[in-house]
Amino acid sequence: MRIAAVDVIVTCPGRNYVIVKITTDDGVVGWGDATLNGREQSVVAYLREHVAPLLVGRDATRISDIWQYLYRGSYWRRGSVAATAIGGVDIALWDIAGKVAGLPVYRLLGGRARDGVTIYGHASGTDIDGAVADVGDFLARGYRAVRVQALVPGLTSNYGLRHGTGLTYEPAAGELPDEETWDSAAYLDFVPGLMKRVREEHGYGFHLLHDVHHRLSANEAAQLGRSLEPYRMFWMEDPTPAEDQAAFRLIRSRTTTPIAVGEIFSGIWDCQLLISERLIDYIRVAVPHAGGITHTRRIWDLADLYGVRTGSHGPGDVSPIGIAAALHLDLVAPNFGIQEYMGHLDPAGEVFRAGYSYGEGMLDLGDAPGIGVEVDEDAAARYPYSPKYLPVARLADGSMHDW
Numbered sequence: 067m068r069i070a071a072v073d074v075i076v077t078c079p080g081r082n083y084v085i086v087k088i089t090t091d092d093g094v095v096g097w098g099d100a101t102l103n104g105r106e107q108s109v110v111a112y113l114r115e116h117v118a119p120l121l122v123g124r125d126a127t128r129i130s131d132i133w134q135y136l137y138r139g140s141y142w143r144r145g146s147v148a149a150t151a152i153g154g155v156d157i158a159l160w161d162i163a164g165k166v167a168g169l170p171v172y173r174l175l176g177g178r179a180r181d182g183v184t185i186y187g188h189a190s191g192t193d194i195d196g197a198v199a200d201v202g203d204f205l206a207r208g209y210r211a212v213r214v215q216a217l218v219p220g221l222t223s224n225y226g227l228r229h230g231t232g233l234t235y236e237p238a239a240g241e242l243p244d245e246e247t248w249d250s251a252a253y254l255d256f257v258p259g260l261m262k263r264v265r266e267e268h269g270y271g272f273h274l275l276h277d278v279h280h281r282l283s284a285n286e287a288a289q290l291g292r293s294l295e296p297y298r299m300f301w302m303e304d305p306t307p308a309e310d311q312a313a314f315r316l317i318r319s320r321t322t323t324p325i326a327v328g329e330i331f332s333g334i335w336d337c338q339l340l341i342s343e344r345l346i347d348y349i350r351v352a353v354p355h356a357g358g359i360t361h362t363r364r365i366w367d368l369a370d371l372y373g374v375r376t377g378s379h380g381p382g383d384v385s386p387i388g389i390a391a392a393l394h395l396d397l398v399a400p401n402f403g404i405q406e407y408m409g410h411l412d413p414a415g416e417v418f419r420a421g422y423s424y425g426e427g428m429l430d431l432g433d434a435p436g437i438g439v440e441v442d443e444d445a446a447a448r449y450p451y452s453p454k455y456l457p458v459a460r461l462a463d464g465s466m467h468d469w
């Protein structure tokens with residue numbers, strides 16, 4: 067079974083997605099997700115110009131070799147653009163493998179280790195009362211885990227505020243990046259009171275999460291972790307810019323609040339120290355951005371060795387194909403922790419026919435062979451690429467800060 071064609075589709079049903087379509091010489095089609103929010107077209111060029119010509123004619127069953135060929139063979143290793151391009155190809159090849167076998171990918175990976183995948187949703191508010199009420203809405207829908215973010219007093223907007231009333235939202239909205247302001251001191255003063263109110267109103271019978279979005283110094287993160295200890299957080303996410311893995315030694319030594327990191331990592335080397343020194347509790351790599359199923363599985367296996375569990379990144383900028391790829395691994399992994407899920411904007415449902423379903427705070431996959439998500443190419447063509455960027459953040463004096 068040889069690869070006959072590698073095509074790349076870019077579509078914007080509310081936000082941009084990069085879809086890899088691999089067709090074999092006997093007509094089997096596999097779909098992969100190679101979406102990199104705000105840098106989509108660089109992955110498209112990487113795939114079209116440099117990857118597709120290398121793959122045509124290769125044996126589509128040699129998934130592991132193709133991964134190594136694209137990673138080692140490029141000479142220039144690492145980086146999100148390359149990892150996402152390889153990830154998209156890898157997911158598509160697993161889709162083909164499942165379709166040929168007539169089995170869902172999780173059966174090829176060893177079969178179910180659990181009945182379903184526990185997810186967390188994104189609650190938020192423009193003040194504490196609104197955020198507390200929103201957490202209640204998620205609990206009423208059956209969610210067993212909820213992330214909560216709220217507008218920090220004194221700021222006009224900040225990361226993680228959902229617009230509208232649906233479960234989802236898209237923060238990459240501007241044709242150029244919106245500029246937001248940030249104030250770490252105001253944030254550190256505010257967040258403990260938010261979590262206190264959430265626990266007072268809703269109790270401790272669910273998992274409570276919070277995303278710091280890479281904004282604090284290591285010492286500030288330690289302060290935050292300590293101040294949140296009474297509220298028994300499931301995790302505090304991305305407390306500092308995580309290029310500096312060693313900074314987590316300081317955070318870890320000063321707080322017992324669990325730590326989750328890794329949504330912008332592109333491979334195992336980005337988290338080798340974090341995992342092997344047990345500096346984190348959850349590894350958050352996204353399957354498409356960490357080289358696909360083949361490589362994410364290796365990261366998760368390393369994590370299992372050190373008692374680190376999984377918390378796969380699942381925002382709206384991971385397409386339903388990428389979410390489904392994560393769900394296959396989630397069902398199988400011995401060290402599964404939780405899966406992020408914030409759904410997708412309605413038009414995405416016209417492009418992606420996803421086979422996973424929601425019930426009582428969990429997602430589950432059916433028995434569809436392969437990854438279990440099909441793409442309607444006519445619908446995709448109705449939503450052409452449209453430039454969209456995540457915001458950026460500056461301090462009051464105009465300095466750039468992490469968004």
Ligand SMILES: O=C(O)[C@@H](O)[C@H](O)[C@H](O)CO
Binds near residue numbers: 237329456
């Ligand atoms: O944990 C999350 O879902 C976020 O950090 C988003 O992935 C990020 O803001 C890009 O949309």
Ligand SMILES: [Mg+2]
Binds near residue numbers: 277279303304329
């Ligand atoms: Mg995050």
